Amino acid sequence: MIQSLQHLPNTERRGMLRQLPPPVLTRLLDLCSGTRDIPARRVMSRAGDRLHESLMLLEGIVLRHVSVSDGRRQMVAMQVPFDFVDLHSLPLGYLDHDVESLTPVKIAVFPHDALRKGVRTDPEVAMLLWRLTLIDAAIHRQWSFRLGGLRALPGMANFLCEIDYRLRLAGCGGDESFALPLTQNDLGDVCGLSAIHVNRVLRELREARLCSLRDGIASLHDRGRLRDIGEFEHGYLYDSMPGED
Amino acid sequence: MIQSLQHLPNTERRGMLRQLPPPVLTRLLDLCSGTRDIPARRVMSRAGDRLHESLMLLEGIVLRHVSVSDGRRQMVAMQVPFDFVDLHSLPLGYLDHDVESLTPVKIAVFPHDALRKGVRTDPEVAMLLWRLTLIDAAIHRQWSFRLGGLRALPGMANFLCEIDYRLRLAGCGGDESFALPLTQNDLGDVCGLSAIHVNRVLRELREARLCSLRDGIASLHDRGRLRDIGEFEHGYLYDSMPGED
DNA sequence: CGTGAGCTTGAGACAGGTCAAGGGTGGTGG
DNA sequence: CCACCACCCTTGACCTGTCTCAAGCTCACG
Numbered sequence: 001m002i003q004s005l006q007h008l009p010n011t012e013r014r015g016m017l018r019q020l021p022p023p024v025l026t027r028l029l030d031l032c033s034g035t036r037d038i039p040a041r042r043v044m045s046r047a048g049d050r051l052h053e054s055l056m057l058l059e060g061i062v063l064r065h066v067s068v069s070d071g072r073r074q075m076v077a078m079q080v081p082f083d084f085v086d087l088h089s090l091p092l093g094y095l096d097h098d099v100e101s102l103t104p105v106k107i108a109v110f111p112h113d114a115l116r117k118g119v120r121t122d123p124e125v126a127m128l129l130w131r132l133t134l135i136d137a138a139i140h141r142q143w144s145f146r147l148g149g150l151r152a153l154p155g156m157a158n159f160l161c162e163i164d165y166r167l168r169l170a171g172c173g174g175d176e177s178f179a180l181p182l183t184q185n186d187l188g189d190v191c192g193l194s195a196i197h198v199n200r201v202l203r204e205l206r207e208a209r210l211c212s213l214r215d216g217i218a219s220l221h222d223r224g225r226l227r228d229i230g231e232f233e234h235g236y237l238y239d240s241m242p243g244e245d
Numbered sequence: 246m247i248q249s250l251q252h253l254p255n256t257e258r259r260g261m262l263r264q265l266p267p268p269v270l271t272r273l274l275d276l277c278s279g280t281r282d283i284p285a286r287r288v289m290s291r292a293g294d295r296l297h298e299s300l301m302l303l304e305g306i307v308l309r310h311v312s313v314s315d316g317r318r319q320m321v322a323m324q325v326p327f328d329f330v331d332l333h334s335l336p337l338g339y340l341d342h343d344v345e346s347l348t349p350v351k352i353a354v355f356p357h358d359a360l361r362k363g364v365r366t367d368p369e370v371a372m373l374l375w376r377l378t379l380i381d382a383a384i385h386r387q388w389s390f391r392l393g394g395l396r397a398l399p400g401m402a403n404f405l406c407e408i409d410y411r412l413r414l415a416g417c418g419g420d421e422s423f424a425l426p427l428t429q430n431d432l433g434d435v436c437g438l439s440a441i442h443v444n445r446v447l448r449e450l451r452e453a454r455l456c457s458l459r460d461g462i463a464s465l466h467d468r469g470r471l472r473d474i475g476e477f478e479h480g481y482l483y484d485s486m487p488g489e490d
Numbered sequence: 491c492g493t494g495a496g497c498t499t500g501a502g503a504c505a506g507g508t509c510a511a512g513g514g515t516g517g518t519g520g
Numbered sequence: 521c522c523a524c525c526a527c528c529c530t531t532g533a534c535c536t537g538t539c540t541c542a543a544g545c546t547c548a549c550g
């Protein structure tokens with residue numbers, strides 16, 4: 001599985017991996033010890049756990065969230081295929097949030113020992129891993145922007161644009177629609193809204209023929225307007241998609 | 246200035262630098278090309294600018310924000326002394342947000358060429374720099390938590406606790422009060438509130454004898470209760486302060 | 491001594507939360 | 521097989537936190 005990734009031609013490589021020159025990619029993938037499958041809605045690690053491996057997502061979606069006192073959770077990140085999920089646990093040792101699979105998930109396992117050795121002996125791999133975590137941080141900033149700077153509807157539009165863009169980078173998006181099995185409750189945790197208000201916002205988006213979200217399938221009918229409304233600019237993802245400006 | 250930092254005894258070292266073993270600190274500071282002074286309220290760099298050096302804050306406070314369509318700005322980070330301000334521009338090349346001095350500021354300049362050489366030849370320095378940016382990312386997550394998960398008053402309490410904690414780590418906090426020359430407008434941009442509502446929240450905090458903010462001086466009268474209300478836990482800063490659990 | 495930036499307060503509007511009720515669907519156990 | 525339950529979606533009515541608008545205050549600075 002992992003080995004097959006190295007041999008994809010450049011244009012076929014996916015997600016964050018698209019950024020890597022092939023030799024570096026090979027050296028990175030050599031540090032992987034194997035793959036693992038995890039069912040949906042499984043807590044993969046908890047805030048404060050000492051971790052000794054980092055995981056790269058190969059299939060499925062992973063959520064990262066912190067819990068709020070009233071029982072709600074605030075989502076702080078969402079990982080799509082070819083994202084590292086918890087690479088930051090390597091320098092940090094433990095995480096400040098929980099990690100949970102949304103769907104059934106396939107992951108590639110990178111033991112910290114191997115990664116540490118890779119970082120020590122291969123500056124290019126080190127720089128690459130660093131860069132990946134920095135894009136993660138840029139996404140965090142965009143989430144702050146969305147939560148603090150946008151109203152409910154633009155915020156939802158912004159989120160859908162981001163996920164659409166990232167899933168298509170990862171090769172998981174269709175032309176119009178993609179799988180997004182988040183409940184309205186989950187979306188509330190993402191956007192800082194009550195589930196009921198999420199429902200109202202989705203209805204508005206649907207009635208404006210902008211996008212719809214049904215049975216775990218998101219369909220974006222008018223990406224242009226959705227991006228305008230959500231003030232979405234993909235620059236913060238530090239990766240331009242072929243065929244878009 | 247920079248050189249003098251290396252010779253501080255361990256217990257005297259400040260802010261993020263406290264985490265470094267002295268030899269690594271020395272090697273890092275060797276990469277600094279000099280210092281620079283910048284007046285208050287000066288835009289230091291804009292989103293999208295190509296940067297060729299990174300800055301470590303030595304004195305003063307720096308803000309990082311993105312602009313919203315309606316003219317507001319959303320603050321995405323705030324740097325205190327001994328934080329790197331834009332270290333992430335080294336692997337990323339450009340930033341996705343603006344950087345602005347809040348107060349007059351003294352910075353140490355690290356040319357990217359020097360940093361790149363340091364990273365390539367010194368894995369310990371590389372790991373350290375990586376770690377610093379990861380703590381930045383953890384702070385971003387806390388800001389998402391605050392903006393999406395907390396109401397106005399707890400959010401403000403949370404922010405004040407964070408800044409208090411970080412300023413004291415940096416050796417810039419008194420027992421009860423510290424300098425925080427943010428206007429209520431700025432605080433609104435931090436917490437995703439209108440300036441007017443910031444005013445009301447501050448009044449509530451003052452009348453509850455929790456804290457007050459006047460003439461650019463913040464005074465925390467009851468840190469314990471403030472932390473409870475703001476659901477503040479310092480674990481995400483990955484640095485325990487001597488004398489606090 | 492005027493002017494502007496920031497702070498303060500009140501009144502009214504509106505976005506979003508809360509409560510309550512009902513419907514659909516899939517899973518489980520009798 | 522059906523009954524029941526859990527979970528999710530949907531909608532309506534009402535409540536409240538926050539925004540907006542408007543006015544007046546203070547203080548630093550020209």
